[in-house]
Amino acid sequence: DAKTTQPNSMESNEEEPVHLPCNHSTISGTDYIHWYRQLPSQGPEYVIHGLTSNVNNRMASLAIAEDRKSSTLILHRATLRDAAVYYCILRDVDGGTSYGKLTFGQGTILTVHP
């Protein structure tokens, strides 16, 4: 899988928007951008994914740059429950040697202050 780069940590205040960036300059045309998060003492959970267009769901929005070399996960109103490690992952739908793999990078530790 192509590599992603995320800041080690970010901080936010409760009820404010949070923009979590991810750089993926070597992304290929068949790579989907996935975001997972891992709350303390839990397994990772799926947040959102996209290919080219911006995506929204009940948890977050995903903004994808026009050249697809970067993306931003947007939490519209952070809550204390959103404090977690957020992972940006590229997944190649063609599989090959990355068949079935979620290759997690170091992720961004998000701290939310009351």
Place this chain on the structure above:
Amino acid sequence: DTEVTQTPKHLVMGMTNKKSLKCEQHMGHRAMYWYKQKAKKPPELMFVYSYEKLSINESVPSRFSPECPNSSLLNLHLHALQPEDSALYLCASSRGQPNTDTQYFGPGTRLTVL
């Protein structure tokens, strides 16, 4: 039911013990995964089962032996482990298209090898 359950939650074992970790899902998913997560590190894939057949072994030492008795169950048999094998072991499942599916994770089994 969108839950992946793992038992036990915690396990302490000696280096000469044999133990097993169990994972169960009732979502009709046909792909199941084992990941290993060391403290403050991202999860790393160990094994992928697709339609009850082992499709990926990420060069995991033979002291870890996976088993998929049926489409709902995934076991990880442990034998002659080393202290460095202490970690959180995460199970996940997905519909059956490992390259594209959302993966659902269990809470993990925290293993300590003495």
